[in-house]
Amino acid sequence: LSKMRRVARTLLTLPLTHQRRQIEGAALLRRCHDYGFLPEEKDKLDYVLSLTVPDILERRLQTVVFKVGMAKSVHHARTLILQRHIAVGKQIVTTPSFIVRNSSEGHIAFAEQSPFGGGRPGRVKRVRANKAK
Numbered sequence: 001l002s003k004m005r006r007v008a009r010t011l012l013t014l015p016l017t018h019q020r021r022q023i024e025g026a027a028l029l030r031r032c033h034d035y036g037f038l039p040e041e042k043d044k045l046d047y048v049l050s051l052t053v054p055d056i057l058e059r060r061l062q063t064v065v066f067k068v069g070m071a072k073s074v075h076h077a078r079t080l081i082l083q084r085h086i087a088v089g090k091q092i093v094t095t096p097s098f099i100v101r102n103s104s105e106g107h108i109a110f111a112e113q114s115p116f117g118g119g120r121p122g123r124v125k126r127v128r129a130n131k132a133k
Helices: 002-013 019-035 045-049 053-057 061-068 074-082 123-132
Strands: 086-088 108-110
Touching: 002 019, 002 045, 019 045, 061 074, 061 086, 061 108, 074 086
Parallel strands: none
Antiparallel strands: 086 108
């Protein structure tokens, strides 16, 4: 966040027609839109300066898994991620601080190998099934 804001501040000091401001400014805004920090209609460098820490924290995988409803709490979401139950696309992600892009937000699901995703049952369920035999 501090790096993005610093870049935006330096770019705002340059004139509007300066080539560096146009190229780097467009790249910075595109990155903010791709990650979901800014909505598409906010397309000026001034909006980058208004970004806050909660805006960034809302895009973490841990928070997104909770908001989607796959976990009962953010703590539960963190546990699911660390225990390899969550995948973004086909890739299992084990880092709760993973920043989710807007394009991949719809691809968050339980991993295929996970008991929650239709994989092999967990240890306790297997033990109970063996005792029932």
